[in-house]
Amino acid sequence: MITIPIEVSARHIHLSRPDFELLFGIGYHLALFKNISQTGQYAAMEKVILENGDKKIENIRIVGPERRETQIELSLTEARQLGLTIPLAVSGDIAQAAKLTIIGPQGQISKNCAIIAQRHIHASLKDAEKYHLHDGQIVSVECGTQRAVIFRQVVVRVRADFVWNLHLDTDEANAAGLQGGETGILII
Amino acid sequence: MITIPIEVSARHIHLSRPDFELLFGIGYHLALFKNISQTGQYAAMEKVILENGDKKIENIRIVGPERRETQIELSLTEARQLGLTIPLAVSGDIAQAAKLTIIGPQGQISKNCAIIAQRHIHASLKDAEKYHLHDGQIVSVECGTQRAVIFRQVVVRVRADFVWNLHLDTDEANAAGLQGGETGILII
Numbered sequence: 001m002i003t004i005p006i007e008v009s010a011r012h013i014h015l016s017r018p019d020f021e022l023l024f025g026i027g028y029h030l031a032l033f034k035n036i037s038q039t040g041q042y043a044a045m046e047k048v049i050l051e052n053g054d055k056k057i058e059n060i061r062i063v064g065p066e067r068r069e070t071q072i073e074l075s076l077t078e079a080r081q082l083g084l085t086i087p088l089a090v091s092g093d094i095a096q097a098a099k100l101t102i103i104g105p106q107g108q109i110s111k112n113c114a115i116i117a118q119r120h121i122h123a124s125l126k127d128a129e130k131y132h133l134h135d136g137q138i139v140s141v142e143c144g145t146q147r148a149v150i151f152r153q154v155v156v157r158v159r160a161d162f163v164w165n166l167h168l169d170t171d172e173a174n175a176a177g178l179q180g181g182e183t184g185i186l187i188i
Numbered sequence: 189m190i191t192i193p194i195e196v197s198a199r200h201i202h203l204s205r206p207d208f209e210l211l212f213g214i215g216y217h218l219a220l221f222k223n224i225s226q227t228g229q230y231a232a233m234e235k236v237i238l239e240n241g242d243k244k245i246e247n248i249r250i251v252g253p254e255r256r257e258t259q260i261e262l263s264l265t266e267a268r269q270l271g272l273t274i275p276l277a278v279s280g281d282i283a284q285a286a287k288l289t290i291i292g293p294q295g296q297i298s299k300n301c302a303i304i305a306q307r308h309i310h311a312s313l314k315d316a317e318k319y320h321l322h323d324g325q326i327v328s329v330e331c332g333t334q335r336a337v338i339f340r341q342v343v344v345r346v347r348a349d350f351v352w353n354l355h356l357d358t359d360e361a362n363a364a365g366l367q368g369g370e371t372g373i374l375i376i
Contacts, residue, residue, distance in 0.1 A: 076362035077265055088334055088365065119335075140338075146276055147307075149363075150328075150338035174264035175337075175363035177276065 001185060002131055004121060005165045006143060007037055008173040008180035011074045013048060013060050013102070014067045019111075023048060023104025030064045038122060039161040040065065049103040050074075050114075052082040056103075069094060072102070072114040075171040079116065089115040090155055119172055120155045121186075122162040131186070134158065140187040141166055147177035150187065190319055190374035192309060193353045194331060195225060196361040199262045201236060201248050201290070202255045207299075211236060211292025218252045226310060227349040228253065237291040238262075238302075240270040244291075257282060260290070260302040263359040267304065277303040278343055307360055308343045309374075310350040319374070322346065328375040329354055335365035338375065 021028065024046065031045040044062040050072065057078060071094055079086040079098075086098040098114040121141070123133055133139070135158035142150045143166075151172065166184050173180065209216065212234065219233040232250040238260065245266060259282055267274040267286075274286040286302040309329070311321055321327070323346035330338045331354075339360065354372050361368065 076365070077358065080362075144340075146341065148340035150340065152332075152336035152338065153334065169363075170265065171359055171362040174268075174359040175357075177264070 002188075003183045004141065004186055006173075006178055006180060006182045006184050007165050007167050008170060008178065009073065009117065009167050010170055011057070011060055011072075011078055012043075012063045013050075013073070014063055014069075014071045016068060016070045017066045019070045019102070019109055020066055022107045022109050023102060025106040028106075030062060030066075032064075033061070036063070037163050037165055039163060046104075050082065051101040051103060051108075052084050055082045057081060070102075070111060070113045071097070072100060073117045073169070074114060075169045076116055077171050079114075084114065086114050086116050088118055090157075091115070091117045091120065117167070117169060118153070118155050119151055119166070119168050120157050121164075121166050123156055123158045123164060124162050125158065125160050127162070127164045128156070128158045131188075133188075141184040142187060143168075143182065143184040144176035144178055147175065149176040151176075151184075190376075191371045192329065192374055194361075194366055194368060194370045194372050195353050195355050196358060196366065196368035197261065197305065197355050198358055199245070199248055199260075199266055200231075200251045201238075201261075202251055202257075202259045204256060204258045205254045207258045207290070207297055208254055210295045210297050211290060213294040216294075218250060218254075220252075221249070224251070225351050225353055227351060234292075238270065239289040239291055239296075240272050243270045245269060258290075258299065258301045259285070260288060261305045261357070262302055263357045264304055265359050267302075272302065274302050274304050276306055278345075279303070279305045279308065305355070305357060306341070306343050307339055307354070307356050308345050309352075309354050311344055311346045311352060312350050313346060313348050315350070315352045316344070316346045319376075321376075329372040330375060331356075331370065331372040332364035332366055335363065337364040339364075339372075
């Protein structure tokens with residue numbers, strides 16, 4: 001039996017350096033709030049506001065370090081709150097991303113960068129070898145007890161520095177009665 | 189293969205006659221907004237506000253007709269919005285229900301009546317016979333495509349006047365990318 005720790009990814013934003021400077025000012029740097037499980041990744045102290053017309057969501061946490069491209073990850077519940085149709089996509093793929101306005105203390109930008117992240121597994125090269133998994137593979141994971149769910153369409157992402165865990169969004173976690181910190185069972 | 193229509197139950201409230209009159213005034217009657225799938229059940233025009241301390245959710249639709257006991261059905265996402273721990277329970281079982289304040293145009297009441305409804309199947313006596321199901325049976329249902337999920341811990345509810353369908357809450361529907369109107373596959 002292959003088990004995997006479950007983590008819940010609440011809504012967050014990754015920013016490129018140019019977008020970050022437009023929102024926070026030139027020369028500004030992110031402050032560490034806390035480290036998260038993936039190596040070198042951290043939740044920053046800084047937050048932004050997302051806006052679509054007259055609808056907005058405040059307190060969107062920035063996840064650092066800066067990335068090549070700005071990307072916002074929301075749940076379907078939050079997409080509805082914003083009155084937006086947001087595509088499901090593998091994190092990093094913003095080809096079809098929905099347009100949103102991002103508001104920071106020093107400026108705002110509108111761009112096509114919002115996705116609902118497809119649930120995924122982070123696997124290191126060693127994990128992939130050990131469990132006979134490959135990058136892009138689609139697997140299922142059984143999670144939960146009182147609200148047990150088998151999540152299908154879980155994409156495996158393999159990278160040298162990844163840390164073995166399953167990332168669900170808040171809708172998925174709530175539907176399965178999960179808070180994060182539980183363990184799922186891989187079904188290949 | 190046994191298929192079942194999927195319905196999404198958004199947050200709502202069922203009211204007893206005494207509670208209804210406390211909220212809306214003596215002699216007041218619900219107005220029909222639209223009929224819903226279960227025989228004789230309807231969404232009413234009337235709405236209430238739910239409050240827990242300084243947190244509230246507005247526009248909670250009343251589902252009629254009146255019931256013997258007042259019951260509020262929320263999602264885990266909404267429980268979090270209200271800062272409440274709300275138990276998962278089979279609809280009708282409010283023994284462990286969480287306390288909330290219900291506010292209507294003519295009054296307000298505080299009582300232990302909020303649950304997260306366990307996902308369930310409505311089956312008539314004929315459906316139960318046809319598919320060899322019994323009241324209280326726990327089954328699984330496979331739903332969705334791009335975000336396919338197998339929901340385990342689905343309770344079967346059998347009553348003469350029930351109409352064959354699967355009821356999911358909004359968290360469950362969003363996690364599986366469902367809007368309602370799709371079809372699930374029963375796994376017994």
